[in-house]
Amino acid sequence: xxxFFQLLIYGLQLGSVYALLALGYTMVYGIVGxxxxxxxxxxxxxxxxxxxxxxxxxxxxSAALSAIQVIxxxxxxxIGTGLIGVLVEAIAYKPLRDRxxxxxxxxxxxxxxxxxxxxxxxxxIGPNPRPFPRLFPLVQLNLGGVxxxxxxxxxxxxxxxxxxxxxxxxxxxxxxxxxxxxxxxxDAALLMGININVIISLTFFIGAALASSSGIFYASxxxxxxxxxxxxxxxxxxxxxxLGGIGDIxxxxxxxxxxxxxxxxxxxxxSNLGYMIGFIVLILILLFKPAGLLGxxxxxxx
Amino acid sequence: xxxxxxFKSILPVIGLAALYGLIMLLKSMGIANNYHIQILMFAGVxxxxxxxxxxxxxxxxxxxxxxxxFMSLGAYGSAIITTLILKPSVIPASMEIPVFLLSLLVGxxxxxxxxxxxxxxxxxxxxxxxxxxxxxxxxxxxAGLRLIEPIGAARGxxxxxxxxxLAWIFLFVALTLFFVRNIIYSRFGRAWIAIRDNEIAAExxxxxxxxxxxxxxxxxxxxxxxxxxxxxxxxxxIQPDTFSFVKSSDLLVFLYAGGSGSLTGSIVGALLLTSLPxxxxxxxxxxxxxxxxxxxxxxxxxxxxxxxxxxxxxxxITRKDIYENRGKKISETxxxxxxxxxx
Numbered sequence: 001x002x003x004f005f006q007l008l009i010y011g012l013q014l015g016s017v018y019a020l021l022a023l024g025y026t027m028v029y030g031i032v033g034x035x036x037x038x039x040x041x042x043x044x045x046x047x048x049x050x051x052x053x054x055x056x057x058x059x060x061x062s063a064a065l066s067a068i069q070v071i072x073x074x075x076x077x078x079i080g081t082g083l084i085g086v087l088v089e090a091i092a093y094k095p096l097r098d099r100x101x102x103x104x105x106x107x108x109x110x111x112x113x114x115x116x117x118x119x120x121x122x123x124x125i126g127p128n129p130r131p132f133p134r135l136f137p138l139v140q141l142n143l144g145g146v147x148x149x150x151x152x153x154x155x156x157x158x159x160x161x162x163x164x165x166x167x168x169x170x171x172x173x174x175x176x177x178x179x180x181x182x183x184x185x186x187d188a189a190l191l192m193g194i195n196i197n198v199i200i201s202l203t204f205f206i207g208a209a210l211a212s213s214s215g216i217f218y219a220s221x222x223x224x225x226x227x228x229x230x231x232x233x234x235x236x237x238x239x240x241x242x243l244g245g246i247g248d249i250x251x252x253x254x255x256x257x258x259x260x261x262x263x264x265x266x267x268x269x270x271s272n273l274g275y276m277i278g279f280i281v282l283i284l285i286l287l288f289k290p291a292g293l294l295g296x297x298x299x300x301x302x
Numbered sequence: 303x304x305x306x307x308x309f310k311s312i313l314p315v316i317g318l319a320a321l322y323g324l325i326m327l328l329k330s331m332g333i334a335n336n337y338h339i340q341i342l343m344f345a346g347v348x349x350x351x352x353x354x355x356x357x358x359x360x361x362x363x364x365x366x367x368x369x370x371x372f373m374s375l376g377a378y379g380s381a382i383i384t385t386l387i388l389k390p391s392v393i394p395a396s397m398e399i400p401v402f403l404l405s406l407l408v409g410x411x412x413x414x415x416x417x418x419x420x421x422x423x424x425x426x427x428x429x430x431x432x433x434x435x436x437x438x439x440x441x442x443x444x445a446g447l448r449l450i451e452p453i454g455a456a457r458g459x460x461x462x463x464x465x466x467x468l469a470w471i472f473l474f475v476a477l478t479l480f481f482v483r484n485i486i487y488s489r490f491g492r493a494w495i496a497i498r499d500n501e502i503a504a505e506x507x508x509x510x511x512x513x514x515x516x517x518x519x520x521x522x523x524x525x526x527x528x529x530x531x532x533x534x535x536x537x538x539x540i541q542p543d544t545f546s547f548v549k550s551s552d553l554l555v556f557l558y559a560g561g562s563g564s565l566t567g568s569i570v571g572a573l574l575l576t577s578l579p580x581x582x583x584x585x586x587x588x589x590x591x592x593x594x595x596x597x598x599x600x601x602x603x604x605x606x607x608x609x610x611x612x613x614x615x616x617x618x619i620t621r622k623d624i625y626e627n628r629g630k631k632i633s634e635t636x637x638x639x640x641x642x643x644x645x
Binding site: 037096102105109111120231242273279287 | 359367428434435438448456558562587591594602605
């Protein structure tokens with residue numbers, strides 16, 4: 001029983017990483033209708049920039065990072081990655097908006113390759129993995145045999161706060177209403193005077209910023225950062241987004257946690273099974289609910 | 303008239319033989335070395351894979367993004383025959399070619415069977431969801447192969463006899479082209495193109511879209527399996543991780559950069575983009591950055607791919623070719639017209 005709860009906690013922490021990343025996939029899909037394969041690389045950019053920011057801060061103060069410094073680092077990394085997301089959209093995806101979806105998908109593969117290999121080619125980053133600095137204090141709490149670290153609690157708390165903020169923005173603010181309108185019908189939204197370009201840029205900004213935060217959280221639990229970390233984490237989060245019903249924000253959160261928890265439990269049996277389980281769960285769910293758990297199946301009109 | 307027509311139909315064969323002769327000549331003159339030949343063999347395998355992907359993505363309009371899964375099934379299927387069941391040390395030299403061909407057939411059949419079984423429940427899914435299931439399929443195959451100990455698990459299989467040489471690759475690329483071209487312009491191909499262009503309209507015309515999609519998927523998986531078998535016998539070392547999502551996305555890049563829905567596009571895309579990274583090797587770690595930039599620029603400025611939908615004369619069939627035997631006169635419009643907005 002203790003093992004069960006221990007695994008559940010690991011599952012929740014991995015799940016929160018997946019959920020934050022899946023939110024970006026699902027928002028971009030909902031609004032632009034494309035699968036952004038480069039999304040996972042925003043996670044890597046967030047984690048990598050945090051490494052360098054932390055190095056810069058540590059040089060000046062030379063002591064451990066204070067709480068204010070950590071918050072500043074996280075905010076700079078999130079905003080910076082968000083701006084990179086906006087830039088990527090403006091350069092690579094905007095001209096393709098009215099083209100077939102496969103074209104945008106292949107372009108996204110190209111962008112992903114670029115985002116991975118450009119830092120790899122830069123001499124001061126390079127291909128080697130680097131250690132991730134400790135941002136959060138490390139205190140171990142023991143609850144009846146189940147160990148929880150303060151890092152886990154902080155990252156779980158922060159990711160839930162971020163998700164609640166996002167849910168509030170999308171569902172309760174005028175901005176969110178505009179976003180939902182664009183995702184329902186782009187042309188009608190344009191006729192209602194909504195600036196589609198601004199909304200799409202904003203979606204990419206939010207998505208990339210959330211990916212950046214998930215990168216920071218992921219690297220806080222598995223403290224190693226390299227330029228390729230985004231690709232397979234991205235694939236799995238994408239699976240999580242589809243599992244919950246792509247285009248639905250609650251679905252992405254639910255899918256992320258389902259994937260994280262099932263993966264941890266399967267990994268405790270066999271590491272390759274842990275890798276497979278996400279895909280198996282996905283196929284099973286899609287066979288019975290073809291639009292994902294919370295997705296609505298759109299009726300095709302002639 | 304009759305002679306010139308017959309001559310026209312064997313012209314591609316002569317051209318291919320001449321090309322092979324030219325390469326062998328270059329090799330004997332020392333201009334082309336084994337490294338070039340090796341790249342050419344990889345390019346041949348990639349052409350087959352891209353053609354196979356083109357059947358599903360380009361002509362049937364479905365999205366398979368896990369095609370490396372079929373390739374790995376074919377590679378393992380045929381390598382098991384030549385390496386584990388009939389060991390290379392046991393086989394007499396005269397039996398090498400039949401065993402090799404048998405193994406390729408087995409590889410193709412294994413992939414086709416799995417393609418059929420996967421296609422049966424999933425091809426009812428639409429568009430992006432199908433794409434995701436094929437992605438999941440590819441990754442499940444990879445992770446599954448990593449679990450099986452007799453075939454080397456994650457370490458892979460070593461000592462696969464390298465039976466495949468450039469001549470075999472040439473032959474199989476030519477055969478694949480022949481079969482794909484002919485099936486595209488057959489009843490099946492016309493049904494696939496109808497489904498791609500408008501599935502609802504195709505259904506209304508009485509085409510059983512699920513059935514034709516499964517046929518397309520199975521046919522494509524068979525080619526991918528044979529290509530995988532050839533690959534195993536070129537490199538003589540296969541590993542589950544070779545056939546990861548990276549491989550699948552490479553194939554997608556070949557297809558769409560070359561021009562999907564065009565057989566010429568698949569050939570040009572696979573040939574060019576297999577050799578480009580090799581040609582850029584002098585750039586060291588900037589190589590893939592340049593490659594990625596080239597890819598994005600091609601997609602942005604040439605949406606129909608490098609070939610822009612052009613088809614080589616011997617790969618093209620006009621209405622005239624189809625109806626000539628029936629004594630009807632039909633204008634010489636190409637059968638397969640790609641609309642603006644089609645992939």
